[in-house]
Amino acid sequence: MQLALATAGLVPALNAGPVPVARLRPDGAETGARRRFEAEEEIYAEGDRVIHFYKVVSGAVRTYRLLSDGRRQIDGFHLPGDIFGLEAGTERRTGADAVIDTTLTAYRRNDRDALTDEVGALAQEVVAAMLRALERAQDHMMLLGRKSAKERVASFLLALAERAGTEGLIALPMSRADIADHLGLTIESVSRTLTQLERDGVIALQAQRRSVVVQDMPALRRLDG
Amino acid sequence: MQLALATAGLVPALNAGPVPVARLRPDGAETGARRRFEAEEEIYAEGDRVIHFYKVVSGAVRTYRLLSDGRRQIDGFHLPGDIFGLEAGTERRTGADAVIDTTLTAYRRNDRDALTDEVGALAQEVVAAMLRALERAQDHMMLLGRKSAKERVASFLLALAERAGTEGLIALPMSRADIADHLGLTIESVSRTLTQLERDGVIALQAQRRSVVVQDMPALRRLDG
DNA sequence: CGCCTCATTGAATTTCGTCAAATGTGGTGG
DNA sequence: CCACCACATTTGACGAAATTCAATGAGGCG
Numbered sequence: 001m002q003l004a005l006a007t008a009g010l011v012p013a014l015n016a017g018p019v020p021v022a023r024l025r026p027d028g029a030e031t032g033a034r035r036r037f038e039a040e041e042e043i044y045a046e047g048d049r050v051i052h053f054y055k056v057v058s059g060a061v062r063t064y065r066l067l068s069d070g071r072r073q074i075d076g077f078h079l080p081g082d083i084f085g086l087e088a089g090t091e092r093r094t095g096a097d098a099v100i101d102t103t104l105t106a107y108r109r110n111d112r113d114a115l116t117d118e119v120g121a122l123a124q125e126v127v128a129a130m131l132r133a134l135e136r137a138q139d140h141m142m143l144l145g146r147k148s149a150k151e152r153v154a155s156f157l158l159a160l161a162e163r164a165g166t167e168g169l170i171a172l173p174m175s176r177a178d179i180a181d182h183l184g185l186t187i188e189s190v191s192r193t194l195t196q197l198e199r200d201g202v203i204a205l206q207a208q209r210r211s212v213v214v215q216d217m218p219a220l221r222r223l224d225g
Numbered sequence: 226m227q228l229a230l231a232t233a234g235l236v237p238a239l240n241a242g243p244v245p246v247a248r249l250r251p252d253g254a255e256t257g258a259r260r261r262f263e264a265e266e267e268i269y270a271e272g273d274r275v276i277h278f279y280k281v282v283s284g285a286v287r288t289y290r291l292l293s294d295g296r297r298q299i300d301g302f303h304l305p306g307d308i309f310g311l312e313a314g315t316e317r318r319t320g321a322d323a324v325i326d327t328t329l330t331a332y333r334r335n336d337r338d339a340l341t342d343e344v345g346a347l348a349q350e351v352v353a354a355m356l357r358a359l360e361r362a363q364d365h366m367m368l369l370g371r372k373s374a375k376e377r378v379a380s381f382l383l384a385l386a387e388r389a390g391t392e393g394l395i396a397l398p399m400s401r402a403d404i405a406d407h408l409g410l411t412i413e414s415v416s417r418t419l420t421q422l423e424r425d426g427v428i429a430l431q432a433q434r435r436s437v438v439v440q441d442m443p444a445l446r447r448l449d450g
Numbered sequence: 451c452g453c454c455t456c457a458t459t460g461a462a463t464t465t466c467g468t469c470a471a472a473t474g475t476g477g478t479g480g
Numbered sequence: 481c482c483a484c485c486a487c488a489t490t491t492g493a494c495g496a497a498a499t500t501c502a503a504t505g506a507g508g509c510g
Contacts, residue, residue, distance in 0.1 A: 067367070067372075140366055144409060208474085
């Protein structure tokens with residue numbers, strides 16, 4: 001919590017969203033730009049040495065931390081276009097898994113180090129990604145610290161809807177357990193809350209309850225805060 | 226939640242801790258390098274235009290977000306040496322107040338913009354500060370999402386102890402309400418938990434209950450997780 | 451000295467978690 | 481193609497933790 005990471009090259013868990021990261025050149029040589037992961041496959045684990053950071057091409061990734069007794073907190077889901085895996089130190093503080101079959105582009109951590117010495121737009125992009133990650137973290141702290149179960153689920157669905165950009169149909173690639181560990185709830189509470197939102201006519205659950213149609217967007221927004 | 230802040234110059238709420246930010250040159254001209262704030266005085270408000278970012282010289286600062294009904298989440302307390310006030314967009318997403326009488330050094334937001342174009346060590350420092358802020362945010366999300374009241378208070382005290390560096394005596398410059406809004410609890414729960422820790426012989430409360438002596442550090446660490 | 455704020459303490463309530471069971475779904479193999 | 485199995489999700493009953501409501505106590509300031 002207070003290591004002298006100083007001016008070390010670095011990079012934390014973050015996501016870029018609509019930030020233009022297209023100019024990031026994949027490192028083709030040593031890393032193999034593209035890497036595929038199957039559903040539930042580990043991308044890296046807490047404690048691993050930091051070598052790469054990643055951009056999601058397709059699929060979905062969760063980054064998380066664990067307590068010694070197994071409690072898990074998923075700090076974020078990373079969808080296509082998002083950057084994650086930036087880390088301050090040389091060692092992973094979070095783990096990352098593919099939620100479903102996923103394709104990533106890997107960048108060498110050193111590309112990041114070189115950044116600050118260049119006039120590159122790359123630096124701008126990565127910095128922007130970091131700042132966006134921090135904004136999301138702030139939003140999520142508000143959610144975890146001050147919102148009710150219903151508000152948490154509503155916020156989550158709204159955030160997914162915005163990110164996916166899909167008007168109407170929201171895909172839920174992750175399990176109820178993943179959602180619960182993201183929202184600071186139990187799977188039962190997530191399930192109950194979704195059921196209740198459905199009964200209230202705010203949403204409709206479809207396709208084995210793995211996707212959601214928002215039927216009353218204003219109501220959903222009102223539930224959020 | 227998804228504005229195209231793109232490559233805009235930017236800066237989020239963060240703290241630097243032990244990161245060497247000494248080289249930051251205070252902007253003496255327009256901003257007046259040093260600024261003093263009284264206890265409870267507002268430094269900036271949500272929605273304000275972003276002009277400066279700050280380093281704490283003395284005192285303590287809280288940065289927070291509000292929900293429309295008044296619920297508040299304090300995302301961090303900033304102590305001497307910490308940098309805060311970096312923001313992604315041009316508008317404040319968080320508010321900031323002095324908790325007690327406080328002295329800050331103000332830097333122009335533009336200094337940050339210039340950063341990425343230079344080979345400056347300044348860039349390194351600010352990037353390091355951002356990454357540290359993200360690490361703290363991750364720790365705090367774990368706390369808010371998965372820890373009990375007792376664990377939250379224990380974590381909080383431990384974090385304060387580490388940051389202050391004062392072995393033994395921990396000053397609590399902030400009110401119970403501030404602590405509660407940081408830990409996602411009510412003031413009553415904070416108070417009850419402190420009292421219980423005291424009864425258990427883990428800590429001793431002193432000086433109008435505004436400072437704490439850790440009497441059983443191992444026990445406190447065990448409570449944390 | 452008395453007011454005002456902050457902190458503590460107590461009792462009742464609520465929300466969410468825990469434990470348990472039923473339902474549903476997909477996959478596997480006969 | 482169908483039966484069975486493993487697992488995820490839902491639902492229900494109950495319990496625990498934290499909040500809410502309310503009152504008391506302790507200092508600081510005028």
